[in-house]
Amino acid sequence: xxxxxxxxxxxxxxxxxxxxxxxxxxxxxxxxxxxxxxxxxxxxxxxxxxxxxxxxxxxxxxxxxxxxxxxxxxxxxxxxxxxxxxxxxxxxxxxxxxxxxxxxxxxxx
Numbered sequence: 408x409x410x411x412x413x414x415x416x417x418x419x420x421x422x423x424x425x426x427x428x429x430x431x432x433x434x435x436x437x438x439x440x441x442x443x444x445x446x447x448x449x450x451x452x453x454x455x456x457x458x459x460x461x462x463x464x465x466x467x468x469x470x471x472x473x474x475x476x477x478x479x480x481x482x483x484x485x486x487x488x489x490x491x492x493x494x495x496x497x498x499x500x501x502x503x504x505x506x507x508x509x510x511x512x513x514x515x516x
Contacts (some may be wrong), residue, residue, distance in 0.1 A: 427494045429479065434488045441485035459483050466490065 424430070436442060443459035455463060466481050469492070479491040 425494065427496050430492050430494065432488075432490045432492060434490075436486045439486040443483050443488075444485040453483075453485075455483060462488060 418424070443456055443462060445454045445456050453459075463481075463483055466478055466483075466488070469476055469478050475495050475497070477493045477495060479493055481488065481490040
């Protein structure tokens with residue numbers, strides 16, 4: 408078995424990523440399989456696959472599930488997604504806890 412290369416950290420040490428502000432997010436598909444576009448989709452106007460349409464719908468619903476988070480821009484590529492998300496403050500300018508793994512509750516199977 409070969410040793411995998413050591414990856415350098417991509418996050419800023421000791422930074423609270425739940426603070427209000429803009430965040431650029433990229434999500435890649437395992438093995439970079441191009442499952443979000445239909446085969447032969449035009450480059451200037453892609454035809455999303457069924458999986459791509461599901462992802463786009465989920466992106467558009469983010470503010471419904473997380474009222475303090477807004478989607479500024481997004482792009483569904485064949486094998487990955489780019490998004491610019493804003494974590495906002497409440498109507499009084501106070502910081503609101505963003506949806507992070509630490510403050511989410513998951514059902515127990």
